[in-house]
Amino acid sequence: MSEIRTIKIEALRRVEGEGGLHVCLQGNVVAFVRLSIYEPPRFFEAFLQGRPLAEVPDLVARICGICPVAYQMSSVHALERALGITIGPEIRRLRRLLYCGEWIESHGLHIHLLHAPDFFGCDSGLELVERCRDEFQRGLRIKKHGNELLEMLGGRAIHPVNVAVGGFYRAPRRTEMEPLIPAFEWGLEAAVEMTRWVAGFDFPDFERPYEMVSLSHPDEYPMNEGRIVSTSGLSIDVNEYEKHFEERQVEHSTALHSVRRQDGSCYFVGPLARVNLNFDRLSPRARQVAEEIGFSVPCFNPFKTIIARGLEVVHAYEEALEILRTYRPFNPSRSEVRLKAGEGCAATEAPRGLIYHRFAVNDEGKVTFAKIVPPTSQNQGQIEDDLRVWISAILNEKDEQMALDCERLIRCYDPCISCSTHFLKLTVERNAAVPPPISP
Amino acid sequence: MIADQLRSHVDLVNHVVVRLAVVPTDLLDWLDGVEHLHLCDGCQTGAPPGTLHRWEWPITENDHSSDIHGACPIGGLGALRSSGSHDWGIGQTLQLAERLGRLPSRVTLWCVEGRHFGPQDSLSAEVEAALSAIVGEIFAELSSRNGAGHLAKLSG
Numbered sequence: 079m080s081e082i083r084t085i086k087i088e089a090l091r092r093v094e095g096e097g098g099l100h101v102c103l104q105g106n107v108v109a110f111v112r113l114s115i116y117e118p119p120r121f122f123e124a125f126l127q128g129r130p131l132a133e134v135p136d137l138v139a140r141i142c143g144i145c146p147v148a149y150q151m152s153s154v155h156a157l158e159r160a161l162g163i164t165i166g167p168e169i170r171r172l173r174r175l176l177y178c179g180e181w182i183e184s185h186g187l188h189i190h191l192l193h194a195p196d197f198f199g200c201d202s203g204l205e206l207v208e209r210c211r212d213e214f215q216r217g218l219r220i221k222k223h224g225n226e227l228l229e230m231l232g233g234r235a236i237h238p239v240n241v242a243v244g245g246f247y248r249a250p251r252r253t254e255m256e257p258l259i260p261a262f263e264w265g266l267e268a269a270v271e272m273t274r275w276v277a278g279f280d281f282p283d284f285e286r287p288y289e290m291v292s293l294s295h296p297d298e299y300p301m302n303e304g305r306i307v308s309t310s311g312l313s314i315d316v317n318e319y320e321k322h323f324e325e326r327q328v329e330h331s332t333a334l335h336s337v338r339r340q341d342g343s344c345y346f347v348g349p350l351a352r353v354n355l356n357f358d359r360l361s362p363r364a365r366q367v368a369e370e371i372g373f374s375v376p377c378f379n380p381f382k383t384i385i386a387r388g389l390e391v392v393h394a395y396e397e398a399l400e401i402l403r404t405y406r407p408f409n410p411s412r413s414e415v416r417l418k419a420g421e422g423c424a425a426t427e428a429p430r431g432l433i434y435h436r437f438a439v440n441d442e443g444k445v446t447f448a449k450i451v452p453p454t455s456q457n458q459g460q461i462e463d464d465l466r467v468w469i470s471a472i473l474n475e476k477d478e479q480m481a482l483d484c485e486r487l488i489r490c491y492d493p494c495i496s497c498s499t500h501f502l503k504l505t506v507e508r509n510a511a512v513p514p515p516i517s518p
Numbered sequence: 519m520i521a522d523q524l525r526s527h528v529d530l531v532n533h534v535v536v537r538l539a540v541v542p543t544d545l546l547d548w549l550d551g552v553e554h555l556h557l558c559d560g561c562q563t564g565a566p567p568g569t570l571h572r573w574e575w576p577i578t579e580n581d582h583s584s585d586i587h588g589a590c591p592i593g594g595l596g597a598l599r600s601s602g603s604h605d606w607g608i609g610q611t612l613q614l615a616e617r618l619g620r621l622p623s624r625v626t627l628w629c630v631e632g633r634h635f636g637p638q639d640s641l642s643a644e645v646e647a648a649l650s651a652i653v654g655e656i657f658a659e660l661s662s663r664n665g666a667g668h669l670a671k672l673s674g
Contacts, residue, residue, distance in 0.1 A: 143540035191543060191606060204610060207617050215618060222547040236540040 099484060101465070101506040106473055111465045112328075113458060113488075126448040131157050131243060131439050132415075138435075138450070139237040144187070147180040147228065148428030149450070150241040151302050152435040157243045159422025160439055163415060168408040169245040170302070175401045176231050176238070177301045177426070178394040182265070183224025183235075184429035185349070185387040185394075188492045189276060190217030193384050196486045197279040213275055216268050220391065223258075223265045227398065230254050245412025255402045262402060266395040270367050273388030277371035284487075285378045286467065288460070289343065290351035293427050299359045299393055300352060302426045307355055308345070309376070316425045319434050325451060328458075336456040344459030347431030348491060349386035350377065361396040364389045380464065380490040387492075417443040428453050430492050454493045461491055469506075477506060520558055520630075523653040524660075534660050542611040549615060554624040558656065559608060560645075561629035568631060568648035570655060575612055575625035628656055 102109040122141055126134060138153045139146035151173060158165065165173075190213070191203045200206040207214045225235040231250055232238025240246050288309065295304035306322075307313045314322060323345075325334035337344055353360070357375045360368070368374070373385050423436035431453030438447035468487050472480055521538045539545055549555070561571060606614075608627070615621040630652055632645055 187543065202610070203606070204613055204617065207614060211618065218546050218618075221543075225544070225547055235544070236538060 099465070099488070101469060101484070103469070103473065103506060103508040105508075106470075108466045108469050111462045111469065113462050113465070123448045123450055126437075126445050129445050131161075131417075131437070131443050131445055134437070134445065134448075135241045135243065136237070136239065139241075141450070141452075143236060144184055145180060145428050145430065146237050147176050147232070147241075148426060148433050149435075150238065151177060151426045152424050152428075152433050152450075153437070154241060154243050155302060155424030155426065156422045156435040156437045157439065158413075159424060160420035160437055161243075161415060161418060161422070162420065163244055163413050165245060165413055166408075168249070168406075169412065171401050171405075172231060172246060172249070174298075174301050175398055176228065176241070178398040178401075179224045179227030179231065181224070181390055181394045181429050182269075182398075183221050183228065184492075185391050186217055186221035186224060188429075189272065189384055189387055189391075190214055190221075192492070193489055194276065194279075196489060197276075197281075197384075213272070216272060220265055220268055220272065223261055223395075226261070227258060230258065242412050244415045245410075247411065249407055249409065249411040250405075251407055252405060255405050259399065259402050262395055262399050266363065266392065266399060269388065269391040269395050270363065273367050273385065273392055274371060276384045276388050277373060279384070281379060281381045283379075284381060284468065284471075286380075286464065288346040288351075288378050289338065290346045290354050290378075291456075292347060292351040292355045292432055293425055294355055295359070297359075299356055299361070299397075300427050304425075306425060306432070309351075309354060316423055316434070319423065319425060320436070323434075323451075323456075325455070334455050335459045336451060337459055344463050345456065346380075346460050347453050347456050348383060349390050349429070349431075350380065350383040351431065352427060353377070353386040353389060360389060361393040363396045364393040367392055380487065383490050383492075417441060421447070423449075430454055431456060454491070457491050457493065461488055461493070480506060520649065520653055520656070523649065524657060541606065542608050543606050543614075545611055546615060546620070549620045549622060552622045554626070555622045556626045556628060556656065556660065557608060558628040558630070560632040562632060565631045567644035568652075570648070570652050571627075571629040571631070573627045573629065575621075575627065576616075626659075628652075 098114040100110075100112045100114060102111075122138065126137060129137065134153045134157060135150040138149035141149050157163075194210070194213075195201070195203050195206045198206055198209060200209070203214070228235040228238055231240065231246075233240035233247075240248060290309040291306065291312070292308075293300035293304035294307040294313075305313055306316060306319060312322065322339055323336055324339045325336050328335050335344075354375045354377060357365070357368075368389055371385070373382070373389070377386075417439075419439065419441045421436070421438040423434065425432055425434045427433070433453050434449075434451040436447070436449040437445060440446050464487055465484060469480065469484065472483055475483065521536050524536050535548075537544075537548055545555075545557070563571065565571070612621060612625060630645060630648070
């Protein structure tokens with residue numbers, strides 16, 4: 079009879095939210111890997127029904143405190159499609175500026191407080207700060223810039239209130255934009271230094287033939303618009319998302335898992351997918367840094383997602399500076415909204431990856447249907463699949479070390495478990511023939 | 519809710535700024551120039567829901583003197599464990615600020631004993647009933663002190 083090994087991670091550390099991981103080993107074979115999300119379903123899709131569409135951006139922003147802009151942008155674009163609203167170029171640029179703020183804040187936080195400690199063998203950021211004090215100070219200042227931009231343009235950093243269907247409730251004044259310019263000029267150079275720093279980390283040799291998925295736009299690095307593309311050659315309009323991808327309920331998790339509809343396979347979204355699929359549309363400085371540090375695409379090592387995040391912070395600063403410097407106030411701040419029954423969908427690029435929304439509204443402007451697919455739930459299946467392969471390579475480790483290494487891999491995805499609910503209790507059972515039943 | 523109520527009061531008090539943090543690490547954005555940081559958040563020590571604790575950083579395990587109800591988190595404030603949905607709790611964030619040399623010279627924690635801490639749980643009736651008294655107690659201290667104060671309310 080093969081040995082039974084049980085490794086449990088009670089709560090996955092340094093991720094947003096709570097989850098658990100249950101691994102069963104039969105001798106040297108990984109019998110199953112189950113990533114379980116314990117947070118109760120959030121029921122947003124249900125309680126949005128019946129609400130006035132004008133309330134949707136404010137409501138969906140509360141799905142996640144770290145990435146409210148992603149939910150707001152996806153929702154307003156989907157509702158605008160439903161109503162046949164076209165936004166002007168000024169609104170389009172401001173929405174990209176807002177997203178730059180969120181990328182800077184989210185990536186800055188993840189890189190320094192959550193992910194970098196793994197590369198130094200530190201148990202937490204508190205240990206790392208003793209060794210990398212200057213880098214930490216720089217990282218916190220970068221994070222602060224993101225919040226300042228969100229506050230200026232969104233009305234506040236927490237659950238921005240200025241996003242509206244059709245545009246913004248108020249367009250900012252130039253006097254509100256200009257004070258950010260010197261800070262962002264510093265930030266661009268700091269982001270370059272930060273990316274050079276993370277590029278020097280020691281990365282595990284772990285690559286897989288991922289199906290990477292992201293938006294792609296012919297003229298710009300994707301944020302709010304584009305077709306959905308993949309590394310296997312998929313290129314579809316966002317309207318076709320549900321023909322190619324579907325959510326499935328898994329017994330061990332309150333979060334739905336997304337798969338490719340054609341064969342039930344998993345796929346990979348996030349910064350590494352975006353960089354792989356849109357490298358030539360990164361800003362000039364970001365591409366220059368990539369060349370300098372020797373980063374090229376295709377790159378299929380999930381541990382190097384931290385480099386992709388660094389490049390995206392460089393890009394976000396550079397694009398934000400261009401918009402801040404050239405901004406001219408405009409009026410009206412939003413397109414006219416005429417109520418009519420309709421249905422529309424949209425996809426944007428949250429810090430953690432592709433996010434998809436579909437809404438239906440009636441002629442009174444009330445939501446009759448809502449579908450929200452966050453990036454973390456799209457990565458759930460891929461994370462489990464990665465762990466099956468990863469664990470196979472580290473079978474000889476002691477349980478405690480295996481648990482730590484599993485957490486390290488999961489953190490590459492920067493899972494926002496709070497978003498994906500529709501911590502990591504890692505149970506590794508090294509067992510006999512029949513896997514145990516799933517515990518409640 | 520406490521932050522909103524305090525905002526309506528602190529206009530009458532000089533040098534006090536009220537902010538709402540969605541995650542504890544947001545505090546790190548606001549520490550420059552602050553002489554006295556007041557933090558307000560929920561907690562669970564076993565006291566009745568609605569109980570207000572007041573602790574001074576870096577209170578240690580055996581020092582109960584500054585807590586108005588005699589309770590203290592085991593292991594001191596540095597051991598405060600977050601029950602929110604984000605990894606970095608108040609204790610860790612304050613320790614980080616301390617190690618970076620950015621912690622204000624005085625930090626006071628106002629922690630309200632709660633009943634429900636699960637994701638999506640709403641405010642308990644006991645806490646809701648105690649809100650006015652809690653706001654009053656915090657405001658009384660803020661208005662009795664001189665100098666620049668900064669109050670941060672954690673939404674988690």
